Amino acid sequence: MTRIDPTLSPPPDAETRRGVAPVICYPTETLPQPDLALYRAARAGARRAGSVTVPPRDARHIHVPAGHILRIESVEGPQVGDLNLFNAADLSERFYSGKTRALHGTHVTTGDRLWSSFPTLRPIATVIADSLGWYGIDAYGGSVHDVIGTRCDPYTGRLLGGSDYHHCCHSNLTRALADATGMTLAKAEPHIHDVLNVFMCTGFTRDTGQYFMKASPVRPGDHIELFAEIDLLALLSACPGGDCGSEHSSDTAPCHPLLMEVLAPEEGAPAGWTSPEPNPYDRSHGR
């Protein structure tokens, strides 16, 4: 597959047009920067306030009070996790993968925020630690903790000709939300949204622009820590793709559990920290 239409002859200035330098869509200099020193000081004295082990090819939920820390850790073997985050008091406010990508790039690491949906559009979590922060962008253009991908799901499986597979992340997250809230599966499913692909190593091919994945560099003990800026309900699926080095949407790949822990700072929320307000746009939309 190529991106070039062979039936067209390029204009004489094609190379000049291609040579125009890009500009960043959303320069982030004006974004309020997280005070990582403050968060790290809170983290230093934090104690475990709760934990749940996510079984392979399944999902679990945990509540993370505002000012606490959600730690996701690889245990036993390389494993990718698909994370959904909600405002625990209002499920309509949820993680917005696309805007997070627009603001921070295709992958997130320490210092990046996870943003919520319209109309609140505020940071609902801040990455305060990432043991894979050494990875950067590899020779293939791959990086870790992807906000490109959506989540593996049974509908795309059907579309591409596969059989019905019920332990895709979408279905796992749907069951986990139903368990967390008492909702039926039918009521829970529409709340499931595009994920943060924790530990997943992905990119786009240079020649065809296709989304690729490769075996995650994550190893047992690796972790990412998210500071909860609001009260969060977190759902995590241990993807049936395992390390996502070969395939997903099947029982073929070796899969491992993931650990979710909630850490409570010693002194309660960090001194001087307050939960971000919803976006101040007045919502008049020109009327």
Ligand SMILES: [Zn+2]
């Ligand atoms: Zn998955």
